[in-house]
Amino acid sequence: MAKRITLAQLARDLGLSTATVSRALRDDEAVNLDTRSAVQRHAAELGYTPRSSKDRDSRRPGARLKGGFGLVHPLTSFAFEDPLLLDFIGGMASRTFELGRLFHMVPIEVSQEEMCYGNLLDEGTLDGFILLNARPSSDWRIRYLLARNVPFVVHGRGKEATPYPCLDVGFRSGHRRAVQHLLDFGHRQIALLNSLPGTLIAAEWDAGYREGLEAGGIKGRANWILSGPKTEEFGYRALRQLLESEPAPTALVCSNVLSAKGAVQAVSDLGLAIGRDFSLVAYDDQLPGAFFSVPLTTIFAPCRPMGTMLVDLLDRAAASEPYDSLHAYIEPELVIRTSTGPSPA
Secondary structure, three states: OOOOOOHHHHHHHHOOOHHHHHHHHOOOOOOOHHHHHHHHHHHHHHOOOOHHHOOHHHOOOOOOOOOEEEEEEEOOOOHHHOHHHHHHHHHHHHHHHHOOOOEEEEEEOHHHHHHHHHHHHHHOOEEEEEEOOOOOOOOHHHHHHHHOOOOEEEEOOOOOOOOOOEEEEOHHHHHHHHHHHHHHOOOOOEEEEEOOOOOHHHHHHHHHHHHHHHHOOOOOOHHHEEEOOOOHHHHHHHHHHHHOOOOOOOEEEEOOHHHHHHHHHHHHHOOOOEOOOEEEEEEOOOOOHHHOOOOOEEEEOOHHHHHHHHHHHHHHHHOOOOHHHOEEEEOOEEEOOOOOOOOOO
């Protein structure tokens, strides 16, 4: 039997990177026209097709290949310190196993992401992908998998007009409610510690914060919005910087609990008391109360159940259910505790 043509072989034949070949095959205009034409012509001559796209249109209703589900996740120094992410992945993995499938998680460098998808499709062992960190505008992963008829599900709803499976979460409304809660306590000087830019979630958190201030008739300060990694160190340094400036904020919305932990330490080191001298709301409710000197007011969306919901949506997509029916929504809950209180000013 003839050996199957792979993406890596096409790249070797043409003297190109697998990422360039992958882009050319999906007709990405970032690759010049001559190169795209050469790649597509050579692929056609050799009969190249991504293995995991075979026969997807011809499946019987309800049929299962029982291949695995894949999660390709950018590898950063802080990614797997995030309790939200770990709980999220736990929910995905458990539900995938319950469905009789294997869960494949591939941590990779951001620069290798496109090559990784191409290689996984060539292997043909996966029935679909879970996409985290949806992009705030157009997401190449969505276009790539749609073009190849490969099932997938996205955490968050991006800007693409084409229907696709997704679990939408009220990231924006959650931060808007957090700001309103602080406004109700009389705070007018409210800062935001956000995650790194470049994802839909970070953009929605930023928008919710700004909308909350605007609804309260407050003009926000650009220098009171700081973005960084989900680490204690960032939370500490960022809030310490804000509190040592003039004027200083009296309250903070923090987009993750690890940074919130650092922020709490910064407040304490300056001789202030959380809930009395300074108020703090954090997104996520995953760290035990023992991690905080004062019970934390949080914006809560249940991570593990969300992981389960994503897998269930992907399983239905792999069974050829119409994409326009594969949509779910979760509205975060504001859990009020004693880290928020009246403004001291």
